Amino acid sequence: MYRCCSNRAVGAALSFVVLSLFASRGAVADDLCGGVGPPRPHPYTAISSNAQKTSTTLQGIFFTSDYDNGSLVSVTSAGTNTFNCSILTEDSNEGLGTAVYNFRFKMTGVASKTITLNITHTQNPRPFISFDGLTFRRMTSTEAPNTSKVVLTFTAAQNFGEVAFYDPLGYAEIHNRVNQMAVSRIGATTEVIGQSYQGRDMWMVTVTDPAVPATNKKRVWMHARAHSGEVTASWAMLGFLNQITEDSALGRRLRKNCIITVVPTENVDGVYLGLTRWSAQGMDPERQWDKPTPINEVQNLKNKVDLFMASANPIKVALNLHSTVSQFNDSFFFKHLQPSVTANFETIQQNYIDALNAATTYFDNLAPQTSQLNATIFIESYFWNNWQENVMAMTHEGHYYYRTGTTTYNTGADYFEVGKGMAAALVQYLNLPADSEVSDWQMY
Numbered sequence: 001m002y003r004c005c006s007n008r009a010v011g012a013a014l015s016f017v018v019l020s021l022f023a024s025r026g027a028v029a030d031d032l033c034g035g036v037g038p039p040r041p042h043p044y045t046a047i048s049s050n051a052q053k054t055s056t057t058l059q060g061i062f063f064t065s066d067y068d069n070g071s072l073v074s075v076t077s078a079g080t081n082t083f084n085c086s087i088l089t090e091d092s093n094e095g096l097g098t099a100v101y102n103f104r105f106k107m108t109g110v111a112s113k114t115i116t117l118n119i120t121h122t123q124n125p126r127p128f129i130s131f132d133g134l135t136f137r138r139m140t141s142t143e144a145p146n147t148s149k150v151v152l153t154f155t156a157a158q159n160f161g162e163v164a165f166y167d168p169l170g171y172a173e174i175h176n177r178v179n180q181m182a183v184s185r186i187g188a189t190t191e192v193i194g195q196s197y198q199g200r201d202m203w204m205v206t207v208t209d210p211a212v213p214a215t216n217k218k219r220v221w222m223h224a225r226a227h228s229g230e231v232t233a234s235w236a237m238l239g240f241l242n243q244i245t246e247d248s249a250l251g252r253r254l255r256k257n258c259i260i261t262v263v264p265t266e267n268v269d270g271v272y273l274g275l276t277r278w279s280a281q282g283m284d285p286e287r288q289w290d291k292p293t294p295i296n297e298v299q300n301l302k303n304k305v306d307l308f309m310a311s312a313n314p315i316k317v318a319l320n321l322h323s324t325v326s327q328f329n330d331s332f333f334f335k336h337l338q339p340s341v342t343a344n345f346e347t348i349q350q351n352y353i354d355a356l357n358a359a360t361t362y363f364d365n366l367a368p369q370t371s372q373l374n375a376t377i378f379i380e381s382y383f384w385n386n387w388q389e390n391v392m393a394m395t396h397e398g399h400y401y402y403r404t405g406t407t408t409y410n411t412g413a414d415y416f417e418v419g420k421g422m423a424a425a426l427v428q429y430l431n432l433p434a435d436s437e438v439s440d441w442q443m444y
């Protein structure tokens with residue numbers, strides 16, 4: 001694995017860069033992930049400057065974002081135990097605008113202190129905090145009194161704190177969890193499908209029952225985290241993987257009747273770099289499917305999609321996992337409508353949405369979204385242009401606010417359950433043959 005150079009050249013001091021959401025939906029009409037502002041003129045802080053990987057000691061506290069998924073441009077003192085924290089505004093190299101909301105960093109030397117961090121978190125009123133770097137929780141209203149600062153009190157025993165925009169999962173954290181499941185659970189094999197622009201391995205997990213012949217098995221495809229900061233996608237992917245490798249009647253039923261391929265992380269460099277959206281090249285991995293020579297990350301996926309579509313088990317269901325800013329009552333799919341697709345395809349998409357709604361209480365389809373499918377640039381465009389109604393392909397968007405139907409802030413665990421539901425929904429959607437142990441899925 002190529003370890004990106006650790007020069008600490010902090011790009012232009014982006015003091016207090018707080019570019020709130022300009023999400024000009026016109027620019028990204030059918031991609032509501034958001035968090036994108038208008039393009040900025042050159043010179044700007046190129047992603048390649050690694051400006052968001054920094055370390056400094058102030059007032060006896062060591063601040064660092066120089067690790068996997070860490071992201072913070074600078075910290076400056078603003079009074080006793082008070083610090084201004086600036087987060088990265090990353091510029092697209094395609095003129096698609098700036099993306100800014102993600103951050104993650106560690107602090108050591110905070111025992112018995114109450115510290116104030118002036119940091120913008122407009123897109124998530126209650127960021128996450130950890131006192132051991134392993135388990136994270138939502139901040140309380142006292143800890144996050146508004147969207148421009150957090151106030152953290154550490155006990156004498158708490159000399160460490162880690163702050164993150166949302167329940168974080170970095171490159172290694174995701175792959176460790178995936179490997180753990182692949183090794184300890186059932187029916188999973190992993191392979192490297194290629195390298196990213198910066199040379200990181202991109203993995204794919206295949207789950208099926210090898211004892212059952214592949215004939216008639218339905219292939220299901222899932223990829224997550226095309227956009228680097230959209231971490232709810234990773235939690236949903238882990239829940240999905242957990243369900244399809246489960247030692248249960250449902251797990252067995254899915255493995256007997258399906259070949260399920262999961263790419264845990266598409267934008268591996270962006271995740272490692274702690275970016276909000278773009279790839280290490282400042283490109284949008286979501287918008288490359290019409291390019292003759294797309295960026296590595298997309299080419300690696302495309303190679304597999306083309307291979308599977310030419311095989312005896314072509315993809316029947318393709319799930320593309322994202323996160324969105326702004327407040328929604330529920331996570332949602334982008335259901336594509338006529339005239340960009342057929343009336344029958346609207347029904348096909350709705351059948352999967354209804355199956356998920358029936359499969360879990362963590363999704364109630366309370367915030368349905370529709371759009372016209374872009375003619376060329378998305379993976380869904382690619383599936384439609386080449387295979388039309390044969391592939392039920394949709395994007396799912398998680399959000400950073402409340403648990404479905406409640407006013408309790410959601411966490412990664414909520415999306416883990418949504419992901420489990422996405423797997424369970426395949427039974428109804430694909431009408432998988434029942435066997436003696438069928439009763440399990442009816443529990444959902």
Ligand SMILES: [Zn+2]
Nearest residue numbers: 033227322323
């Ligand atoms: Zn996205």
